Amino acid sequence: MTEAEFEALRVFLKARSGLALSPDKRYLVESRLSSVCTRFKLESLSHLIREIRAGRAMALEKATIEAMTTNETFFFRDKTPFDLFQDVLLPKYLKERAGSRRLRIWCAAASSGQEPYSLAMILKEASARMPGWHIDIVASDISTEVLEKAKVGLYNQFEVQRGLPIRLLVKYFTQTGDQWQISPEIRAMVDFRYLNLLEDFSRLGSFDIVYCRNVLIYFDAALKADVLRRIANLMAADGSLLLGASETVLGVTDALTLDPAHRGLYAKTPAMAATPTQRAMGMR
Template sequence: MTELDFEFLCVFLKTRSGLALTPEKRYLVESRLGTVCKTFQLDNLSGLAMALKGGRDPDLEKAVIEAMTTNETFFFRDKSPFDLFQNVLLPRYLAARASTRRLRIWCAAASTGQEPYSLAMLLSEAAARLAGWRIEIVATDISTDVLEKAKAGLYNQFEVQRGLPIQLLLKYFTRVGDQWQIAPQIRSMVDYRPLNLIKEFGQLGTFDIIYCRNVLIYFDRPMKTNVLTRLSNMMSVDGVLLLGAAETVLGLTEGLSPDPVNRGLYEKIAQPIAAPRLTVSV
């Protein structure tokens, strides 16, 4: 792969997915896209770059993006965002939405579904307090492959051992061969939809709680600002955003402010503002 090929692939990925790659990530491109070359019978990454420039194979474009997308996740990942949901956010909105009895939650970059299903199980555990409520969990991801796995709700032994309390495993999962499948009533609580965060997502509507964790770290500063601004515009007046431990809104948007008590929680503070335009092209 020549330097020009690498530069093209970097621009292609940034334009299509927002992924910002540095020269130090060249090894990652070579290792992950090498598999794509074999699948599509391309000799090397230079051949892959040439095929992408032709722009005539949407399956190839999809495979490149899927290969470079990081889908690391597990049940109740980092624990504190879920403790926060259970002990702070749910009680807060039960009081604030007592008249409408409606709550909307969005899990962006939901990957194989462990995050939204973790929230769904917490809601199921609180079912007695939620009688008569309409609660929506929308889960999105750029990868249609991981969304299909999420919809199926099938996980191997390693996946259910990562963060999932044994009592919830026994209560909400059934053994299917050498895998575990989450209960139909939990699967039905989550609406999975394909979505690219760098593209328009206003059609999803307004949300009270947005989980967008561990995805902004892959974007450059202008893209982070753009996405965060659009996220804030989709939040209800008293809506909140939860980011990953290594992410922040500081210096990136005027529409969100850190919660003074709860780390990783951000509140809406401004009227809708225009997101800066991005001009990346390939």
């Protein structure tokens, strides 16, 4: 793979997935795309890149993007975002949405499903406090491969040991050979959808809570700002956004502001939270 070929691959990945691959990541490309070459019977990475540049192999393009996408996740990852959901956000919205009894949650870049299923289990545990409530959990990802795994909800021993309390494993999973499958009632609570964050996602509708964790770190500053502003547009006026532990909106966008009481929790700025009519009046 020549420098020109590597640069062409970097341009392709950024344009199609937002992944900003630094020049020192050649080793990562070689390790992740070797299996794609084998799968498509290509003799080298140079051949793979030539096929992509020719634009005739959609399946190859898709496989390349999926191979380069990081799908690291586990149940109740980092713990704090789920404690915030259980102890802060859920009580808040149970009170503020008591009239409509409706709550909408979006997990962007949900990978193989552990994040939305963690939220679903928390909600199931709290169901006695929520009679008659309608809960929507939308979980999206750019990789159709991990989405299929998520829909099935089948995890190996290592995956269920990472962060999942034994009490919830016993209560909501059934052992199938050397794997564990999450119960149909929990799977039914999550609507998995293919979504590329580079594309328009306004069709998803409005959300009270958005989890967009550990994906913006792969985007450049301009794309981060664009995605965050579009997420803010989908959030309810009093909506909440949770990012990854190493992510922030500070210095990136003025559409969102940090909750001073809770690390990793963000809300719309007053200007963004205003109705379109209020925003228009403020601009006069």
